Amino acid sequence: MTTFENVVAVDWRSGYDQIYFFFKGTNTYSRFSIRENQVPTSYPLPVSCNWGGFHNTQNLRFGFTTTGFDTDAIDGDILWLFDRYGFDKNSPCVHKYDQDTETLIRTLPLEKSRWHQLARYFDKIIAGTWWQTRPGRAHLFRFLLNNGKALRLDFGYGTIIEEDINEKTWPGLSAYKDRIITAAQNDRTLVDNYLYIFLTNNEYIRYNIQENRAESGPITIDNESWPGLLRG
Secondary structure, eight states, X not given: OOSOOSXXXXXXXXXXXXXXXXXXXXXXXXXXEXXXXXXXXXXXXXXXXXXXXXXXXXXXXXXXXXXXXXSSSSSSEEEEEEEXXXXXXXXXXXXXXXXXXXEEEEEEEGGGSTTGGGGGGGGGEEEEEEXXXXXXXXXXXXXXXXTSEEEEEXXXXXXXXXXXXXXXXXXXXXXXXTSEEEEEEEOOSSSOXXXXXXXXXXXXXXXXXXXXXXXXXXXXXXXXXXXXXXXX
16 A cells, blocks of 8 residues: 555554554555554454454544443443444444454444434544543544534533634644545543544644644655555
């Protein structure tokens, strides 16, 4: 693989932190180990044999992890995978995946899940993440859309707000808002969390969540910045 495209990236918090990359065109995935700073040589692997009841990434839109936000996992690590087609061709669904046991808990129609407020925006969402900026602030989620806009979903207040991506809402990102492919968070210990925002032309931006600003301009995705990720 030489071009980074048609990809959905998600964070993984159970055990050592990882970022998983689902390559929709080939229905394969790679696991980037943040601790080891590389994709192990055994990847990419097929999704269909390795993700329990989750088999096909062709219509996967976005995904992210929460910890302690839901009670269905042993210590609360849940991966939410949002799929364009669920039980029929007319409505999206969400796959609820237990990271601690590596099993699919259930698949729900989006409109009947706790994420039902996303339904009207679903076809525009290309990335989402849990936005924790301080202790006790555990109910805010932010989403990047494919039309130069973004969403703020706040479970604490029960609100969802659409906003423009500009220098006030997403400082440093507005110049690249039309190039976003996917994004995933690095939940770092004792330091600020990063949201890695992946762009067209094999580039990415490192975005500081606590400070709410881009810490870098576009950086090339290669074997130095993401060792093993472009392996096909």
